[in-house]
Amino acid sequence: MTNDPNAMLDQWAEQPDYKWGFVTDIEADTVAPGLDESVIRFISAKKDEPEWLLEWRLDAYRKWLTMEAPEWPHFPDRPWGPIDYQAISYFSAPKSDEDRPKSLDEVDPKLLETYEKLGIPLEERAALAGVAVDAVFDSVSVATTFRDKLKEHGVIFCSFSEAVQEHPELIKKYLGSVVPATDNYFAALNSAVFTDGSFVYIPKGVRCPMELSTYFRINALNTGQFERTLIVADDAAYVSYLEGCTAPMRDENQLHAAVVELVAMEDAEIKYSTIQNWYPGDENGKGGIFNFVTKRGICEGDRSHISWTQVETGSAITWKYPSCILKGDDSIGEFYSVALTNMRQQADTGTKMIHLGKNTRSNIVSKGISAGHGHNTYRGLVNIRRNATDARNYTQCDSMLMGEECGAHTFPVIEVANDTGHIEHEASTTKIGEDQIFYCNQRGISPEDAVSMIVNGFCREVLAELPMEFAVEARKLLEVSLEDSVG
Amino acid sequence: MSTMTTAPQTNLASRLQDIPEDAITSLRLKAHESMTTMGWPSMRDEAWRYTDTRTIAGTEFSSANADVTVELDQLEPYMLGHDMPRIVFVDGIHQPGLSTAKSSKGVQIDRLADVIANTPDRLKGRLAAHAEWSDDPANAFSTMMLTDGVMVEIAAGASMETPLHVIYLSSGGDQPISVHPRILVVAGDKSTGTVIETHAGNTDNTILNAPVTELIAGDDVNLDHYRMVREGSNTWHLGDLAMNQGDSSEVSSCVLAFDGPLIRSRMRATLAGEHGNAILHGLALGNGSRHVENLLRVNHMVPNCRSREEFKHVLDDKSSAAFTGRIYVAEGAQKTDAVQTNRNLVLTKYGKAIARPQLEIYADDVKCTHGATTGELDPEALFYLQARGVPTSAARGMLIQAFAGEILDDVRPQALREQAMILLRDRLPAAEHLALTD
Numbered sequence: 001m002t003n004d005p006n007a008m009l010d011q012w013a014e015q016p017d018y019k020w021g022f023v024t025d026i027e028a029d030t031v032a033p034g035l036d037e038s039v040i041r042f043i044s045a046k047k048d049e050p051e052w053l054l055e056w057r058l059d060a061y062r063k064w065l066t067m068e069a070p071e072w073p074h075f076p077d078r079p080w081g082p083i084d085y086q087a088i089s090y091f092s093a094p095k096s097d098e099d100r101p102k103s104l105d106e107v108d109p110k111l112l113e114t115y116e117k118l119g120i121p122l123e124e125r126a127a128l129a130g131v132a133v134d135a136v137f138d139s140v141s142v143a144t145t146f147r148d149k150l151k152e153h154g155v156i157f158c159s160f161s162e163a164v165q166e167h168p169e170l171i172k173k174y175l176g177s178v179v180p181a182t183d184n185y186f187a188a189l190n191s192a193v194f195t196d197g198s199f200v201y202i203p204k205g206v207r208c209p210m211e212l213s214t215y216f217r218i219n220a221l222n223t224g225q226f227e228r229t230l231i232v233a234d235d236a237a238y239v240s241y242l243e244g245c246t247a248p249m250r251d252e253n254q255l256h257a258a259v260v261e262l263v264a265m266e267d268a269e270i271k272y273s274t275i276q277n278w279y280p281g282d283e284n285g286k287g288g289i290f291n292f293v294t295k296r297g298i299c300e301g302d303r304s305h306i307s308w309t310q311v312e313t314g315s316a317i318t319w320k321y322p323s324c325i326l327k328g329d330d331s332i333g334e335f336y337s338v339a340l341t342n343m344r345q346q347a348d349t350g351t352k353m354i355h356l357g358k359n360t361r362s363n364i365v366s367k368g369i370s371a372g373h374g375h376n377t378y379r380g381l382v383n384i385r386r387n388a389t390d391a392r393n394y395t396q397c398d399s400m401l402m403g404e405e406c407g408a409h410t411f412p413v414i415e416v417a418n419d420t421g422h423i424e425h426e427a428s429t430t431k432i433g434e435d436q437i438f439y440c441n442q443r444g445i446s447p448e449d450a451v452s453m454i455v456n457g458f459c460r461e462v463l464a465e466l467p468m469e470f471a472v473e474a475r476k477l478l479e480v481s482l483e484d485s486v487g
Numbered sequence: 488m489s490t491m492t493t494a495p496q497t498n499l500a501s502r503l504q505d506i507p508e509d510a511i512t513s514l515r516l517k518a519h520e521s522m523t524t525m526g527w528p529s530m531r532d533e534a535w536r537y538t539d540t541r542t543i544a545g546t547e548f549s550s551a552n553a554d555v556t557v558e559l560d561q562l563e564p565y566m567l568g569h570d571m572p573r574i575v576f577v578d579g580i581h582q583p584g585l586s587t588a589k590s591s592k593g594v595q596i597d598r599l600a601d602v603i604a605n606t607p608d609r610l611k612g613r614l615a616a617h618a619e620w621s622d623d624p625a626n627a628f629s630t631m632m633l634t635d636g637v638m639v640e641i642a643a644g645a646s647m648e649t650p651l652h653v654i655y656l657s658s659g660g661d662q663p664i665s666v667h668p669r670i671l672v673v674a675g676d677k678s679t680g681t682v683i684e685t686h687a688g689n690t691d692n693t694i695l696n697a698p699v700t701e702l703i704a705g706d707d708v709n710l711d712h713y714r715m716v717r718e719g720s721n722t723w724h725l726g727d728l729a730m731n732q733g734d735s736s737e738v739s740s741c742v743l744a745f746d747g748p749l750i751r752s753r754m755r756a757t758l759a760g761e762h763g764n765a766i767l768h769g770l771a772l773g774n775g776s777r778h779v780e781n782l783l784r785v786n787h788m789v790p791n792c793r794s795r796e797e798f799k800h801v802l803d804d805k806s807s808a809a810f811t812g813r814i815y816v817a818e819g820a821q822k823t824d825a826v827q828t829n830r831n832l833v834l835t836k837y838g839k840a841i842a843r844p845q846l847e848i849y850a851d852d853v854k855c856t857h858g859a860t861t862g863e864l865d866p867e868a869l870f871y872l873q874a875r876g877v878p879t880s881a882a883r884g885m886l887i888q889a890f891a892g893e894i895l896d897d898v899r900p901q902a903l904r905e906q907a908m909i910l911l912r913d914r915l916p917a918a919e920h921l922a923l924t925d
Contacts, residue, residue: 406849419835429853
């Protein structure tokens with residue numbers, strides 16, 4: 001332990017060992033690497049999908065072929081080549097696909113063990129926190145809890161494949177309605193090859209009795225994970241959805257291109273929280289997950305409300321812009337984000353707030369922490385259309401830099417097309433002051449605790465938005481990163 | 488970099504051939520090469536996303552007619568008093584009869600054409616050295632066609648006693664013409680000076696004006712620059728400005744955009760010496776369907792520098808404004824103190840404001856902030872004034888004037904400040920104009 005704040009910050013920037021890197025050995029039913037129409041037909045057939053969905057996938061695939069991969073972020077100290085999409089295997093399901101477990105007892109103990117290692121045992125957590133978990137292990141849901149209780153309230157919470165079988169009318173109506181299949185390169189890829197995900201439908205007037213949660217985990221080597229999440233909150237419904245993930249240690253880059261769509265009808269509210277802690281690669285930038293996610297919600301009805309909260313500490317490269325289309329009058333969109341980059345991580349994240357309805361409001365709070373050789377970028381759009389009278393937006397993006405080789409960047413775009421819009425944007429960049437650490441030291445607080453305390457204080461506004469259990473986990477996550485690098 | 492949307496000008500090469508060979512021919516050729524590789528950008532290019540250049544790209548421009556004559560009274564509305572030394576160009580052609588500026592002790596004022604012909608060594612490492620043309624078609628075009636302009640060289644320790652006023656008047660003719668004004672200011676150590684440029688025209692003729700100004704400051708320099716834009720109703724203004732500063736120098740530039748259908752100003756300040764201070768200000772008044780574009784970049788290359796950017800747009804009618812400001816802090820440029828603000832006042836339902844305040848930071852011990860606001864006139868302030876008996880129109884006028892005044896207050900030459908204030912009053916809708924008269 002050192003008391004020199006500078007030395008301490010330097011150590012902070014060094015790589016913490018990735019505690020949660022381990023691989024579960026399960027025979028996966030994996031399709032050979034490569035992508036063409038036959039792979040898509042294979043996935044669709046395997047899942048026994050209706051014809052229209054196969055066509056939808058093939059359409060997306062054909063459009064994807066004509067699109068170009070984005071290359072906008074700069075990688076000043078990290079060579080990053082194009083992804084070889086033919087080297088990825090597009091389907092991997094745990095072997096027990098045919099006879100799915102009916103209860104937790106039937107779940108492969110190895111899977112449960114995996115969750116044990118994560119420190120968040122499925123049943124324990126579910127029991128303690130009253131959280132229903134639709135656990136996604138690789139690409140197929142293997143355990144779903146609390147189905148009955150949710151059923152009582154008329155809430156549908158199931159895997160995407162089940163939803164396709166059991167509620168095809170809802171899937172057909174809402175799939176791709178917020179993120180069109182051809183929205184962007186990775187959304188198109190996802191639309192073509194998505195394997196599973198979660199589906200939530202909250203009927204009119206229902207307040208979902210518990211927080212819904214899914215754990216994502218990438219496992220099989222070289223398998224890109226293409227999740228699809230669709231949440232529909234009907235009139236005056238409320239749901240809080242939690243998504244969190246960690247991934248095993250891996251040498252090769254893995255691609256994750258998920259799509260999340262939220263639909264909020266009149267007076268509905270959706271709260272979507274994420275903790276992302278995938279393998280970030282080692283200190284030399286080797287390995288790590290490419291996390292290219294498209295998340296978008298539409299406030300379809302008047303007075304609807306969508307709130308995105310995210311804590312991003314993992315992945316080698318993150319491109320993620322959870323957005324809100326504020327279509328209904330008086331609707332509200334919110335985005336709260338903490339992104340921490342260390343070693344050679346790059347986080348390029350932000351949001352889009354599209355104001356279409358009258359009296360719409362949006363609030364953006366983004367906190368970026370860069371250490372080591374990490375780069376943090378806020379990229380956002382606030383767009384107020386001509387008819388969106390009396391729209392309001394407040395944006396705050398703060399960056400904290402630790403060490404001399406990291407970077408913090410902000411690229412907001414603000415477009416206002418009428419005179420009644422009120423837009424405020426603020427951004428600042430700071431480092432942890434030596435005087436702040438000295439102040440803490442003087443009062444008997446170790447440098448390590450001081451940094452942790454200051455970082456937590458810096459992120460306070462965002463952490464406060466997380467549901468309680470998640471906030472604890474998030475705080476712990478930030479601390480774990482600090483623990484190994486200080487003192 | 489760019490994709491062309493319309494047929495580009497085909498006569499670029501022949502126009503270049505018409506320029507006689509001289510000391511900067513190789514520069515022109517390089518610029519021409521860049522220009523032809525880049526072409527006129529489309530709105531898919533990040534830097535040109537809000538500037539529609541399709542009409543410009545599709546227009547065949549020719550050079551100006553050398554016989555145009557202008558009388559002093561035509562110039563009067565744009566002058567800043569009879570005493571301020573001036574250099575006048577009409578359609579890019581020097582007017583000795585109207586120009587009054589002379590070199591004085593320590594302050595060498597020359598026509599660029601003379602310098603190119605007689606003492607081209609003075610341009611080495613200076614001309615086109617800081618104004619980057621390889622990534623900007625407007626600058627490349629201007630550099631490619633560069634034949635004349637103004638060079639001001641202030642010797643070490645010297646100071647300009649009065650500001651120098653460079654007036655570029657556009658009149659045009661039946662054919663669309665392009666004009667390529669150039670101002671090069673080289674300020675030696677411990678020198679001071681002020682240069683004002685006015686781009687004006689009272690014509691409907693089709694003109695492309697692509698001025699490039701370079702300010703090169705040594706150590707301990709104090710240099711102020713102003714650019715007043717009052718173009719004609721069919722004159723596209725694609726301006727560029729580059730500042731490069733040495734140790735402990737303070738260089739400021741202010742763009743006042745009042746007239747013209749398209750006013751684009753690209754400004755780039757590079758702080759190359761420690762303890763430098765760069766100040767970029769701008770005020771734009773939008774009416775009709777004017778589009779104003781301000782594209783800024785401040786490069787903090789060394790530690791301990793300071794930069795301030797403040798841009799205000801008042802948008803009436805169907806006008807639009809786009810602000811893009813980037814603060815770049817290089818690795819090791821510690822103790823950087825950078826502030827950037829963009830404020831947009833939208834007066835009508837059809838006004839449009841776009842703000843892109845950007846930070847790109849590679850050093851940890853820095854203080855960088857940017858702020859952008861867009862809104863209408865504060866209804867509470869309006870109500871406050873009305874409650875005290877001020878008519879609505881007058882109250883609106885007062886508030887707009889106060890908003891814009893924050894930029895104009897920092898305009899140091901009194902004659903320019905007053906002229907800008909009068910223009911502001913004239914450009915506001917009639918009711919507000921009435922209310923503003925003293």
